[in-house]
Amino acid sequence: MPLSRRAPPGIVHGIELTPLSPPANLTTELVRRLASEIRAGRLNPGDRLPTEQALMRQAGVSRTVVREAVSALRAEGLVTTRQGVGAFVTDPTTRGQVRIAPEEMRSLTDVLQVIELRIAIETEAAGLAAERRNAASLERIETAAIAFAAAVDAGESAVMQDLDFHRAIFAATGNGFFPRFLEFLGPILIPRQTVRAQVEDGANRTAYLQGVREEHARIAAAIVAGQAMAARSAMRRHLSASRDRYAQLQASLR
Known part of the structure; x- marks a missing residue:
């Protein structure tokens, strides 16, 4: 990979990337x-x-x-982002030493196990968000839900918007360890990044994401209403539906 002369710290580094061939997941390849x-x-x-x-x-x-x-690199602790400025490489001594890396997701069994972990954590996060939300956190959740819906309507994969929705809920817990746990999961939080090539034909993806949009709306509505039990239930149903979808895919590939 041709590289230009080393630049001083803090300025744009002149790396040159050759065009990517079309692998199963362009995002994963660019992250790599x-x-x-x-x-x-x-x-x-x-x-x-x-x-x-x-x-x-x-x-x-x-x-x-x-x-x-860039979001995936940030989740891995490799870069930090500054709004309106760009993404900067982090100091390796400050990076987290434990995370779930994309390369660990070798099978649908791995995906299902991560979803099980998410069900346990995110169900409670939704309940705490409903109990502790404030005006700013509600605005962030509602904005994320709207952005996800708009991306789905535009025919996009909406991975970033999906991640932002879950980040907003974790932030609304008022417990700083919840967002840190989300970063621990890293870019594999949204499983269709890992198995996109197997499941995301056009009609399949559109139908699935339309369902996710409705699930997000129910979660957001429960949090806005301050209904902790309903928020937990809506989040559990949302993630359980994702688990069931990938379990069915796994069964179909056997």
Whole structure:
């Protein structure tokens, strides 16, 4: 991979990425490529990643793929983002040492086990969010739900918007360890990133995401109403539906 001369810390580093071929998941491949640059030391702590436009041009991918990849790198602790400025490589001494990495998700059994973990944690998070929400957290949850619905209506995969919705709920708990746990799960929180090639034909994806949109709406409504029991129930149903979907897929592939 051709690289330009090393840039001083804190400015855009001039890495050059060759266009990506169309693998099963462009986001995962872009994350892998950028992470390898960081781990190899070709991108150093304090270096800024290339701009969205530069990454789109170099890798030959959409803005959505770039944003999903940066979000995944942030979840892995490899970069931090500054609104209106860009994404910067983190100091490795400050990165979390324990996380679930995308490469660990080798099978649908792994996906199902992560969903089971999410059911246990996120059900309670929804209840706490309903009990402790304030005006700011409610606005964030409602904004995330609307953004997800708009992305679905536009025919997008809505992975980033889905992740933002769950982040908003974790933040609304008022317990800082919940968002940290979400980052522990990292980019594999949304399972269709891992198994997209197997399940996301057009009609299948559209029908599924329309259902998710309604599930998000029910969760958000319960939190807004301050109904903790209803919020827990709505979140459990939401994640259980996801678990059942992937269990059915696993059975169909045997």
